[in-house]
Amino acid sequence: MQWTPESLLALAYEKCKNCHGTGLRGWRNNPQPCRCVLRNVFRACYRRFVYCVTQDRAISKVNLASPGGRDGRRLYERPVEDYIADFLLVSRRYLDELEYRIFRFHFLLGADWRLCCRRLKIEKGPFFHAVYRIQQRLGRVFSELRPFALYPVQDYFNRRIPEAGRTGKVIPMPARTQGRVTPVRPPLKTKDAA
Numbered sequence: 001m002q003w004t005p006e007s008l009l010a011l012a013y014e015k016c017k018n019c020h021g022t023g024l025r026g027w028r029n030n031p032q033p034c035r036c037v038l039r040n041v042f043r044a045c046y047r048r049f050v051y052c053v054t055q056d057r058a059i060s061k062v063n064l065a066s067p068g069g070r071d072g073r074r075l076y077e078r079p080v081e082d083y084i085a086d087f088l089l090v091s092r093r094y095l096d097e098l099e100y101r102i103f104r105f106h107f108l109l110g111a112d113w114r115l116c117c118r119r120l121k122i123e124k125g126p127f128f129h130a131v132y133r134i135q136q137r138l139g140r141v142f143s144e145l146r147p148f149a150l151y152p153v154q155d156y157f158n159r160r161i162p163e164a165g166r167t168g169k170v171i172p173m174p175a176r177t178q179g180r181v182t183p184v185r186p187p188l189k190t191k192d193a194a
């Protein structure tokens with residue numbers, strides 16, 4: 001994500017005491033997005049995550065993507081499932097043990113602060129400090145992840161493999177079978193299962 005003054009301004013909290021609504025903090029030669037911007041990045045990614053995991057699985061679509069390369073081979077991808085997996089795996093990787101337990105209880109399982117504090121045996125103040133810290137850390141990671149950042153969310157779902165990300169390696173595919181060709185059958189909801 002390339003930050004611009006306009007994108008920072010759009011994500012900033014207008015009453016923020018650190019950036020005063022500009023979304024920018026730090027010295028002029030090393031400007032950084034403010035914490036309020038990073039928290040809003042996390043919230044945008046989290047909203048899409050909730051939407052992805054609660055939508056009807058039957059409408060999840062399979063895309064045929066072209067990764068580039070000389071042989072022109074193409075591969076199948078499931079953007080919704082990819083996004084869910086990236087959101088969970090990146091969060092697990094970048095949070096420490098306590099932060100991940102809070103993230104899991106509060107954001108994934110939907111427990112409110114009272115239940116989280118009782119279960120994790122922590123006070124309300126440290127709990128909310130940890131929640132802010134989690135949102136800021138993941139907001140930064142989600143927007144800086146390479147080659148596919150989770151934010152902006154619409155760019156993730158309309159992604160194109162950038163030139164720099166192409167390795168030139170041939171994607172391994174199963175050898176073509178002689179005779180009958182087995183059609184691709186993604187799991188679909190049947191009438192019996194409905």
Ligand SMILES: [Zn+2]
Nearest residue numbers: 016019034036
């Ligand atoms: Zn701010």
